[in-house]
């Protein structure tokens with residue numbers, strides 16, 4: 001009897017406990033659903049290293065002692081194949097990262113079969129009144145940035161892409177000047193920068209004016225260095241870096257409605273196409289310094305910020321043997337293959353130039369056997385340096401190697417694992433509590 005009574009009392013307590021639990025669960029579900037529904041994450045950063053695979057990140061980490069992107073608490077990998085193929089270009093992969101949809105190479109946020117527009121992450125944010133910034137160190141109408149604001153069947157339709165940029169109404173564009181404004185693509189049609197001004201953009205062409213911009217400056221475009229920023233290894237100190245452009249984006253877009261900032265490190269890819277290892281990892285470092293700007297913001301707004309760092313694809317099939325420390329030979333290189341070519345075309349002491357540029361002690365006759373053709377000599381010298389430094393390249397093109405993805409901030413844990421690049425914008429939009 002006592003046992004039964006006790007049993008009853010326990011059951012009564014259990015019942016009350018159950019009710020309490022249900023009530024608490026209900027309260028908890030209310031608070032978590034409102035957190036999603038009312039967009040607890042207000043500030044979203046998406047960093048894309050063009051061509052930045054595991055090898056590029058590992059070598060940069062070893063050479064510079066540390067990359068903050070490699071230290072982020074959440075790490076994973078994404079696959080990058082385009083529709084109907086294995087090796088992607090930047091248009092198809094940026095479309096996947098921007099819209100969550102697979103397209104054929106060359107397509108920019110347009111369906112490959114019915115040519116319908118694919119809504120981008122940036123457009124979803126813009127439609128909700130959230131500030132949008134697009135930052136790159138390559139031309140602003142190049143494939144990766146373009147996939148976030150443009151809808152074209154060809155990534156080469158630069159003039160039309162530039163018009164889409166103006167039409168987007170996004171708040172902040174910074175990087176290389178639009179290629180669409182070159183006569184080759186413009187074909188006597190109206191000047192892109194004049195059209196931008198007529199549509200309410202302040203177009204800034206120099207560093208001092210860019211740095212003087214303050215919150216409330218309105219819609220801004222910053223193009224201070226021609227069609228692309230300098231390679232970081234060659235960049236004069238009086239020009240703006242990718243980190244500078246990122247810091248300015250944060251300053252101008254910060255506000256109660258939140259922001260979405262996409263930053264592309266676009267020249268990692270260019271250097272990898274030339275198999276120029278030091279130039280490539282200096283570009284990784286430049287992107288990492290931009291990530292550092294976002295991390296500084298996150299430290300001030302830890303409950304409202306998400307940072308995601310990934311790549312569109314790998315380039316070069318780079319593999320490095322870090323065990324023998326031979327990669328440290330790269331420290332004797334002082335300029336990119338591109339600047340070497342510029343210096344070479346000026347003429348003069350070729351033995352001295354080869355030593356100064358790549359740290360290679362070659363005699364004039366040894367250099368002569370390589371040929372002195374501008375362009376090909378640099379590639380041959382770089383091949384010698386790669387062999388000595390233990391850096392192997394499989395190709396001068398893109399590969400289908402999965403690329404790292406790293407994240408920190410609110411909801412960041414769902415970026416761990418191994419999945420497809422189309423999942424990236426889907427996961428971002430889910431954390432923010434919006435839909436495409």
Ligand SMILES: [Zn+2]
Pocket residue numbers: 051269270273315398
């Ligand atoms: Zn490429």
